[in-house]
Amino acid sequence: MFSACFLALRLDTWATALLVGLASAALGLLVSLLLLRKRAALYRERARLVEELRESEERYRLLFQRTPIGIFYYDTNLVVTDCNQRFAEILRSSRERLIGLDMNNLRDQSPLPAIREALRGREGSYQGFYASTTGEGRIWASLRTAPLTDAEGRVVGGVGILEDVTERVRMQAELQEREFFLRRLTDNMLDLISQVDAQGRFVYLSPSNQKVLGYRPEDLLGTRAMDLVHPDDLAMVAEAYARAEERLVPDRVEFRARRADGSYLWVESLGNPLRDEEGRVTGAIFVTRDISERKKTQERLEKMNRCFLELGADA
Template sequence: MTELEKQLESYDFSLFSYPKVVENAPIAFTRVLQDTQGYALANKEFTRQSGYSRQEFNSLKDEEILGSIHKDDLNGFLKAHEEWCNNNFRDTFRYMYRIINREGKTLWLDVYYYAELDEEGKPYAIDQIYVDITDRINYENLLRESEDKYRRLTESVPAAIFIYSDNRFIYGNEYSVKITGYSVEEMIGKHFWELVHPDFRDDVIKKGSERLKGNEVQSRYDVKIIDKYGNEKWLDYSGTLINYLGKPAVLGIAYDITEHKKTQQALIESELKYRTLVENMSEVILYVDNNDRILFANDNVTEMFGYDKTELTGHFAGELLVDEDYREAMSDRIKLRRHGFTDRFEIKMRKKSGESLWVEISSAPLRDNSGNLIGSIGIYSDISERKTYENTIESSLQQKDLLLKEIHHRVKNNLQIISSLIKLQSSHVKDKEIHSLFAESQNRIKTMALIHEKLYRSKDISVIEFYDYIKNLVDSLYASYGISPDRVKAKIEFRSIYLDIDTAIPCGLIINELVSNCLKYAFPNLMKGNIFIDLTEQNDIEYKMIIKDNGAGIPETIDFNNSASLGLKLVKILSEQLGGNVELIRENGTEFRILFKKANYLRK
């Protein structure tokens, strides 16, 4: 109750005997005579509120006077007034309601009636006071709206928001329930440190106490709590000293970062596994940037090249490690790396002592989280002994076959290691497009690894039976992209054709790129269809390979000869490497026809 309201409750209505005071008062005063039901008095403030003078108001009918009261307030007013009258006009009548005055403006009024009684106790006049409380009501409404807005804000934020004073919770939003498991009622009055994990409790109590004292402490830190059900959770907590109801308190905001912490721990463990793998491989691992500058080398580099790994960091690998006669060849390989190609080759290198050695290098591109090429990773295998062995057993075909089988086996293993390393790295990438690029690189590596697997298991290690290879490759791609063979059927024409490694690898990579494109783009929205693959011997010097589908087709806007797609570029480059050409037909889907030379005629 305001001071004005207290005064009005005990108001001495004898002031009506002071006409000047009443006439100029900032409160509306009226007196209604019971015998005439006319207004004997109405001051200036009443005229301002109602818009009528006393004379004009007296001319109004009862329904017109009551009609000025807001329709939502009228019935309540009439009922309260009737009760007052029935109670013999005892005490002061008070009611708050809205009026719509003569000008159409809505006002809130706090109304007080006092009955002047004659000797028989009957009222001969009613003294009335009308206090304009419109501004106060509007302010209260604004305040209420502001409180509602901030309440909705705190309840909608995905974070626990709470206040504690004297080390006890005095407020908590609904999200606090989700994080702690306690209802708001259960939280209120509880010591804040009861929720904190014992390992963190002393530190949190100390920081909280210092903050309440006004001392400067770390405002944001990670803390572990135990919820109502015994579950451990990690919170990103920040606290601010505030004044709440006249006392120092702490406003706390906490985000649940439990899953983030688990992911962080998984990354640490994954990094440890990855590093353990690299450091314990028998081969040398080198990371180089796009300029062939060494960024990392594992411990095996000392045994293979005689350098401590710290001596190599920052130097150009080709200049420091490659034999002078082979540096130009190495330069060509570096150019391929800069275009993101996976590569495998043998090269003569030199140790710190000057002693030469033969090394087999398997390399794959390295990309950052945005998919930008930042360098390459290379696996260096010392094949010096193998080279010496090859030179001494040239006369023995059987021994040569055994050696080549070993080479293919080791190459297959190396490619699988590279594929595994790429897979490890891709597990840290959240962007789906970049993750897809890693997957495509893995499929290309698997395509080459499958060639070496077939050669390793073949009776004649100089060639492979290509139908069986295509079937295994297509099955692998279906599994990689998760495509059901019942929805998209692969039809591979059986022909007994044998290809050597120089022809099989480019052909396999072409099939990998074109079939991958079919599986990714040709049959959208669970569309059904067919993929057709055929390799035929045209004549003594040429093969013809057809890969087609009856899917959505390549858009006319894509120029095959000038495509930005790495896959289509590879198809064009590999076809030229085979001495062939590519024809693209855009009818009833997409068809690629590739005519290329047999290996022996290509060498001529």
């Protein structure tokens, strides 16, 4: 009986050990499977990040190469480390000649202060004429620079953005020249030139207004043009302006205009409506002249005609 009990005990021990071994093996297998799944997930995540990085680099490369503005990079020694094709085109040079260029030796050093400013950790800018060192470019340049930093925030170089604004500068110069010509023309005209907005308020008056009516242009800006019309002539002037606005053609009218001293002066005004791109009236331009002498002559002629008629009737 003792032997049977001993045998049963040994069998229980073996069974327990077997179960423990199987449990340990199963646990090890489970842990291995979990680690494999986690490693597979990490691989997938890494592959996704690598693909996103590749796509991001591709987008940056396309942007870098196809942007309509010039971009260049340089190190702390002011040596160009990279540039896009547009940068080379603006300077009428090539990437091969520009990459590796020591900008300390630029023939035209006008933009150097802005370029060095980035290496001090600040943004820089330059607006002005520039003559290329490696090409035939002679342009009016708009340059902006910014620092490049590493993971610890240390400046390791700079990036520059270059635009060719030659055409813009030329157009601005032409516009200023035309404005100067027109200003000189209107400032020396004997006729009164004025412009009103859609509400009939003055937005421009030539200096001749002061010579004829006695008002400084700035005194009338923002006031209503109709405020200068003699009360007895208001209806006639309003009708003429409405007619021109309706027909969208210039119209002429004679009326008495109030001078700064309160007296009235006979003037003749030609109004031309202004329209926007959709055909809506946005105001008008008036050319007005003093016709006082003409009116006096007309009055003398009318008086003489009346006298002749009276003499003829008496005869």
